[in-house]
Amino acid sequence: MPSRHLRLDLPASTVPERVRVAFARLRSELSIPEGFPPEVLDEARASALRDDYAAERLDLRDLPFVTIDPPGSKDLDQAVHLSRSGAGGYVVDYAIADVGRIVQAGGAVDTEAQLRGVTFYAPDGRTPLHPPVLSEDSASLLPGVDRAAAAWRIELDERGEILDVTVRRALVRSRAQLTYTEVQDALDAGTADEVLVLLREVGALREARERDRGGVSIDVPEQNVTLHDDGSYSIELRSVLPAEGWNAQISLLTGIAAASLMRTGEIGILRTLPASDPRDVERLRRTALAIGIDWPAEVPYAELLGTLDSRIPQDAAFLNEATSLFRGAGYLAFQGPVPEGSEHAAIAAEYSHVTAPLRRLVDRYTTEICLALSSGGGAAAVPSWVVDAFVDLPKTMSRSGQRASSFERASIDIVEAALLTGAVGQTFRGVVVDVDAKDPRKGLVVVDDPAVRGTVTSGSRDLPLGESVEVELTEVSIEDRKIRFSYEG
Template identity: 70%
Template sequence: MPSRRLRIALPGSTVPERIRSAFAHLRDEMDIPDDFPPGVLLEAQGAADRGAGGTDAHDRELLDIPFVTIDPPGSMDLDQAVHIERGLAPQGEAAGFVVRYAIADVAHFVVAGGAVDQEAGARGMTFYAPDGRTPLHPPVLSEGAASLLPDAERPAVVWRIELAAGGEISSVHVSRGMVRSRARFTYDEAQQAIDGGSAGEVLDLLRVVGLLREEIERVRGGVSLDVPEQDVTVESDGAYGLELRSVLPVEGWNAQISLLTGIAAARVMRAGKMGIFRTLPQSDERDVERLRRTSLALHIPWPAREPYADLLARLDSSEPAHAAFLNEATSLFRGAGYLPFEGDVPEGAEHAAIAAEYAHVTAPLRRLVDRYGTEICLTLCAGGSAADVPDWVREAMGALPKTMSRSGQRAGGFERAAIDIVEAALLDGRVGEVFAGVVVDLDGKDPTKGQVVIDDPTVRGVVRSATSPLPLGEAVEVRLVEASIEQRRIVFDLPGQG
């Protein structure tokens, strides 16, 4: 798939130091901690020492299952490991699949109400920046004893999801077990193995099941946006840059296993009359109409009766016009939240982008709420009722939505601001130059202001026109008038109109 890597920092340049200073200022501004308090680290080390071998509740027979992990390069906080095999076919029927998804058993290590638990509650999730990350849990757990690293026995929560031949869920169960990952793939390595015919059964079936689940998603009206990723990179010599790449197919198939598990978890919660769903309201019709205007500007055919989910599924993010449209389509998915319940499921419980009820349970090393949702499902699958769910879970239900909303907004703002710093650095010293780009968004109140994505380097900035409305979706030439690393701001104007 196409990719672009952009580097900054020539020998003797002061840009890297300005970037580091800007990152430090950003952390101070947003109160992002640099480390964990000593008491948290001490408790985490004790938990790692005591808990690595699991308990009698962890089924050791699962150690024979050859799980694999698929993650970005360099990842150490491995929440998930997957195994897929063909199921037994009833007489006269096609064989289905058995998906096992091992999830790091964070609750096994974290004492409810303890120092690690309280610090995780204050953070809510892991915060990512180009020069490092601020983890939800101390690294001795998140990158060590609790992480599903290869060739190491680890306590886990293992989902067993049986699928019919067409990919539909036929049964769900979750329990604790000891697991051992046999191989650790990056996305590139997994894709190359699949394409080259050397992947082995698990990755081959990941492709089969992933494609089936993508089709099921499309039929039910769900949407997975293939938006090109903009990743900040740090080179071995300390230089920063941006990498823009299209998402690999294996990333989508892998994501379908996580979505499958979240949908399965929601079914368990609904049946057990207790849970916490991830929700998203239906798109505002005004946003859909705005996207229709954008499709016209970008010359993307969109028949009047075609649902936007079908349109998005046939776009190719490697094409610039499609990438610009997919970027704009993210505006359809605003207002996500969490809905805790006990008893009947309230109205408005569906996640509109997934087009199904859904729960977060697959990333407990990096997201607080997953530990609570997992414990609910474990209790219910063991034959318990809502009343049997641990008290520490029940007591947290009321506050979790606000905690996750606050931490999600904070994490999103932090990551966006960090990218703004690097984007500004890429244009440092180039004020007055003219760049080719595409106008991708307009200010809702003032059509002479908006957002432009320039082609080289591929960055986004504010664009202004002195008089006429900006041409949404059209190619333009813009002049750089400001690129401030310290203010995290890039501003362009249309030459002759600024």
């Protein structure tokens, strides 16, 4: 599915004062909290000390789960194990942190989580959904310790299609905390164990099934803030590793499986996305023509996107534009038959968020629904606190998602402006990645070094979409989060 990536990890002690003030101002503008109230921390500490979580749980501690995340991650929601089935297919065991065990509905931690909705990310630190004593410790699937989890078991056939799905409360113990780079390096070197080999195998099969459905995953380069040994920092573009895509497919698989349980049980909360507006698709076709990408009339956009390489400037510009096809995402809570408009267009299937409960509020609710349905209890077994949230939760998540997106984009704007402070009048090489439909002399440019983006205007000619250009920096402001270039052709 399409996404824009944000991976920023910059210790606060390295951030210049003007940047630190800009982040503080941004948090104030968007009402991003600085910490947790004392009563929330007290309740979280008490929950972390509970030791009754092993009661009435399936013991899966002998199953060698591993986690795969960015380096330095502590809020580990997911742990995976894969194996082959006797019928020539696969078994995916996917453990998800059991946040419902530690967060009391209506309690102080829950009340604060309702206000946040998600974890917010910025270069100078994260604003977590739950207190770190829970999200980075007692509820996190850290290696070498027993943890409560919602354990999914998804059986697949030889093509990667779902045959059977169950989810149970379980006790698990992760064997290792791996990074995407470690996984990719092991696979490339031929030293990976069977679980990682199967991650690649199953991930590739699920990517193929995604294409068959008409779904799409867009490889948009990740904007990464790097801290150097001398205390300076830079922004670089990093292509997404294949291992990240395969790992993401396991999460998508689980979300599709969850939606299937919900449809059968006639109760659930789906993540939805309407189909692309035909006018936007036609606009994208004009973009392809403008930058020299061959897009035959009979080829669906999902099929075309799978052939592009984000390391090529023209392809990167097109992929950046393609993300605009997917607007209007929302949440649909239902009881009874599934209403119309239930599909997620980018995934080309019904889908539910269930795999990130430490970082996203709705996943705690959807996990409880799936646990109840998988146990055979039906809709009547879903806890009342879950059903009571159906009216307000979709609106809460939509607001939180919009706020998080605004916060992340503005955070990058601040760092980009900081990197270019003092460079007004200098010229940079870059690629025009967007052109205003009403005024083709206005657009967006991504420069090569540092890898930042800003608005660009041309005084005499239309901007050349997708082409490498030389632009002059004319204005930069950390406080206003603004970067402007000019292009003379």
